[in-house]
Structure formats: structure tokens, C-alpha cells
Amino acid sequence: MGEFFKYFxxxxxxxxxxxxxxxxxxxMGVLIRRNIIIIFMAIELMLNAVxxxxxxxxxxxxxTGGQVFxxxxxxxxxxxxxxxxxxxxxxxxxxxxxxVDSLKNLKW
Amino acid sequence: MDNILFFILxxxxxxxALMVILARNPVYSVLFTILTFFAIGGHFLLxxxxxxxxxxxxxxxxxxxxxxxxxxxxxxxxxxxxPTQPFFIKVIAAISGGLLLITLLGxxxxxxxxxxxxxxxxxxxxxxxxxxxxxxxxxxxxxxxxSVLFLSAMIGAVMLGKKNLxxx
Numbered sequence: 001m002g003e004f005f006k007y008f009x010x011x012x013x014x015x016x017x018x019x020x021x022x023x024x025x026x027x028m029g030v031l032i033r034r035n036i037i038i039i040f041m042a043i044e045l046m047l048n049a050v051x052x053x054x055x056x057x058x059x060x061x062x063x064t065g066g067q068v069f070x071x072x073x074x075x076x077x078x079x080x081x082x083x084x085x086x087x088x089x090x091x092x093x094x095x096x097x098x099x100v101d102s103l104k105n106l107k108w
Numbered sequence: 109m110d111n112i113l114f115f116i117l118x119x120x121x122x123x124x125a126l127m128v129i130l131a132r133n134p135v136y137s138v139l140f141t142i143l144t145f146f147a148i149g150g151h152f153l154l155x156x157x158x159x160x161x162x163x164x165x166x167x168x169x170x171x172x173x174x175x176x177x178x179x180x181x182x183x184x185x186x187x188x189x190x191p192t193q194p195f196f197i198k199v200i201a202a203i204s205g206g207l208l209l210i211t212l213l214g215x216x217x218x219x220x221x222x223x224x225x226x227x228x229x230x231x232x233x234x235x236x237x238x239x240x241x242x243x244x245x246x247x248x249x250x251x252x253x254x255s256v257l258f259l260s261a262m263i264g265a266v267m268l269g270k271k272n273l274x275x276x
Contacts (some may be wrong), residue, residue, distance in 0.1 A: 005111040005112055006111065007114060008111045008112075008114045008115040008118070009110065009111050009113070009114065009245070010110050010113075010114045010154055010227055010228055011226060011227055011228060012228060012258060013216070013219065013226075014114065014118075015151075015271055016216060017213060017216070018118050018121070018122075018151075019234035020213055021123060021209060022125055022144075023208075023212070024205050024206070024208050024209035024212065025122070025123070025125040025126060025128075025129060025205070027204075027205045027208055028204075028205030028206075029129035029201055030202045030203055031188040031200075031201030031204060031205060032129055032193060032197075032198050032202065033193065033194050034191035034192065035134060035185075035190060035191055037134050037137075037176065037180060037196070038128070038129065038134060038137055039180065039272055040176070041128055041137055041138070041141050041176065042128070042129060044141065044168070045125050045128060045141070045144065045173070048112070048144070048145065048148050051148070051160075051164075052148055052151055052152075055151075055152055055155055055157050055160060055234075056155060056231070057221050058157075058227075058229065058234075059155045059156065059157065059228050059229075059231050059233070060228055061235060062229070063233070064233045064238065064239060065240045066253055067157055067160055067233065067234055067239055067264065068239065068247050069244075070160055071159075071160065071163065071239075071243065072204075072250060072254060073167070074164070074167050074178070074259065075162055075254045075257070075258070076189070076254070077168075077172070078167055078171065078172060078258075078261075079257050079260075080260035080261075081176075081251055082175070082261045082264075082265045083173050083261050083264045083265055083268070084174065085175055085176070085179050086264065086266075086267075086268035086269050087268055088179065088266070089179065089182070089183075089200060089269060090269075091174065091267050092183050093202060094167075097127050098183060098185065098191070098195065099191035100185070100191075108204055
């Protein structure tokens with residue numbers, strides 16, 4: 001049992017791997033799904049993967065800058081999601097669908 | 109002990125993230141996103157970033173995900189209204205995501221392994237006291253500007269949410 005968990009130490013190396021996996025899952029989510037809400041959530045996943053890596057490196061280098069940046073990323077993400085979901089409601093009201101395909105003709 | 113916690117939190121985060129993009133029902137996606145955010149918050153706690161742990165729980169798992177749930181509730185989405193993607197496009201998307209992962213992990217090969225394998229040292233920079241001091245001295249102007257950003261986001265959301273935009 002101890003042999004198995006030996007590879008999962010909370011080192012910066014493992015955090016880079018974990019963040020890469022989460023970021024790749026987010027990219028796959030954006031590419032696989034058509035639902036705009038799920039695409040938003042995949043974008044949130046990518047933001048969180050980057051946040052995790054920033055915190056990891058900030059602690060690794062004992063520098064506060066990384067964690068302050070994570071704080072600002074969270075603030076900007078909250079603002080972005082607010083406006084994005086308002087636009088989504090608008091799209092749904094005009095087209096009656098939440099698929100990204102309903103936006104392909106670029107006209108009102 | 110740290111290794112076991114790291115393993116459990118990582119498994120929860122990756123499993124939750126996979127379920128977010130694979131679940132057919134948008135409500136389940138939101139719930140699995142909350143699970144993933146809690147797992148990432150646990151990682152913050154493991155790194156002794158207590159302030160960001162609390163902010164992550166309050167802002168992400170609390171505010172943003174409730175916003176998502178409200179939108180799904182107002183749009184009345186369910187499995188039937190879920191748009192579908194052709195199968196071969198899904199395969200291509202999965203392959204491209206996997207290639208990105210391989211590229212990101214391939215960049216790790218040149219790392220100096222002795223330094224990076226060791227556990228992250230204990231640090232107290234993530235405590236509210238230390239982070240608040242930096243936030244209100246060195247990063248004061250960005251902090252104030254972010255409040256303007258929130259004001260504009262709020263006005264924009266109200267503007268876009270109006271029933272008839274053309275009447276104004």
C-alpha cells in the first residue's frame with residue numbers, strides 16, 4: 001500500500017501533471033459538447049486547472065504573487081460568467097436553443 | 109498521509125471533471141463541477157493556501173455554480189433538449205485533447221527531477237493575514253480596478269437581461 005502511494009506525493013511535479021490533465025479535459029469538453037452551458041463549465045475547469053498550478057508554483061517558490069493572481073483570476077471569471085450567462089439567456093430568447101450551432105449565421 | 113490525501117483529491121478532481129463533460133443532463137454537469145471545485149479547494153488547503161480555499165468555495169462553488177443552476181432552471185433544460193454532436197467529431201475532439209495532454213506532459217521531460225520530486229515546503233504566504241497585506245499594498249490599484257470591472261459586469265448583465273432591448 002505504501003509503495004503505491006509513494007508516487008502521489010504533493011510535489012510540484014505531480015501538480016503540473018494534475019493541472020495538465022484537468023486542462024486537457026477542459027479542452028476536450030469545449031470540443032466535444034454543443035451545449036453553451038457545458039462549454040462555459042469546461043472553460044471554468046480550465047481556469048481552475050491554471051489556478052491550481054499558479055498556487056502550486058507560488059508555494060514552491062515562496063512568492064505571494066501567484067496567489068494574488070489567482071484571486072484576480074477568480075474575480076475576472078465571476079464577471080465573465082455573469083455577462084456570458086446574460087448573453088446566453090439572450091440567445092435562448094432569440095433562437096430557442098442553447099446549441100452553439102444556432103449562432104452560425106452571424107446575423108440578427 | 110499527505111500522499112493519500114493528494115491521491116484522493118486528485119482522483120475526485122479528475123473523475124468529476126470527466127463526468128462534467130460526459131454527463132448527458134446539464135444539472136448533473138453542474139453538480140459534478142461543484143465536486144471538482146471542492147476537490148481543487150482541498151488541494152489549496154493541502155498547499156496551505158487557506159484564503160484561496162475559502163474564496164474558491166464561496167465564489168466558485170457558491171456563487172458561480174448557483175448562477176449556472178438558476179440559468180438551467182430558467183431555460184428548463186433537460187436530456188431531451190440536449191444538442192448532440194456527430195460521433196466522429198467526438199472522436200476527433202478526444203484525440204486532439206489527448207494530443208494536447210501529451211504535449212504538455214512531454215514538456216516535463218527536461219525538468220530537474222531531484223528538486224521537483226521533493227514535497228512542497230510548508231509556507232504561510234497563503235494565510236489571510238499575509239495575502240491581505242500584499243493585496244492592499246503592492247496590488248492595491250488592480251484590486252480597486254477589479255471593483256470597476258464588477259460594476260460594469262453588473263450593468264452589462266442587467267442590460268442584456270432586459271426583455272426588449274430594442275425599446276431602449
